[in-house]
Amino acid sequence: MLSATLTANLSAQGVFSNKTQTVVEKVIQDYPNHFHNIKGELIGPASSKTSRYRSTLEVPGSASSTITLVSASGTEGSGWTCTVLQTASFEEARARYSEIYSQLSNSIVTAAGQKTFILSGQYESPAADKKENEVLFTLLPGVGEMKRLRVELILREEGSDWVVAISVNDGDARSQQQLAVNGR
Secondary structure: OHHHHHHHHHHHOOOOOOHHHHHHHHHHHHHHHOOHHHEEEEOOOOOOOEEEEEEOOOOOOOOEEEEEEEEEOOEEEEEEEEEEEEEOOHHHHHHHHHHHHHHHOOOEEEEOOOEEEEEEOOOOOOOOOOOEEEEEEEEEOOOHHHHHEEEEEEEEEEOOEEEEEEEEEEOOOHHHHHHHHHOO
């Protein structure tokens, strides 16, 4: 009875029922495989250091999802990025950013050999005068290779637009991935 009550309460909170969390959980599950199982077609020519692919998984209604594989200076890394929203309205972007945070915060993720983790991150209300707002989620408990995993929710200004994105990547390879994205 307690188990049924707990499941009903968690479902009512959206922990098991929201699509954003379901997609992120599937992405995290494929993290140890460098996203091989969700990697779609190659986007543009691959360089000697970076390859970008379409992702077969994306948050419903999102603009795009990509996988970036980086191999530079003996370091290999991988990352999945989903651009959830791109809009000229800061208020619309802020509302979607807050909604996604609510969907991901304290959600239960099963990954890496059926281990269970909780996504935990500290929310700060975004400000329009700040060019980038970010929530870094950690997996609790952080053990094994999942310790390197970074889940980020980002709200940033790009030109005259505001972009809301979710990223799942190797913590060690984040700067290399940013260079790859910015150097397109």
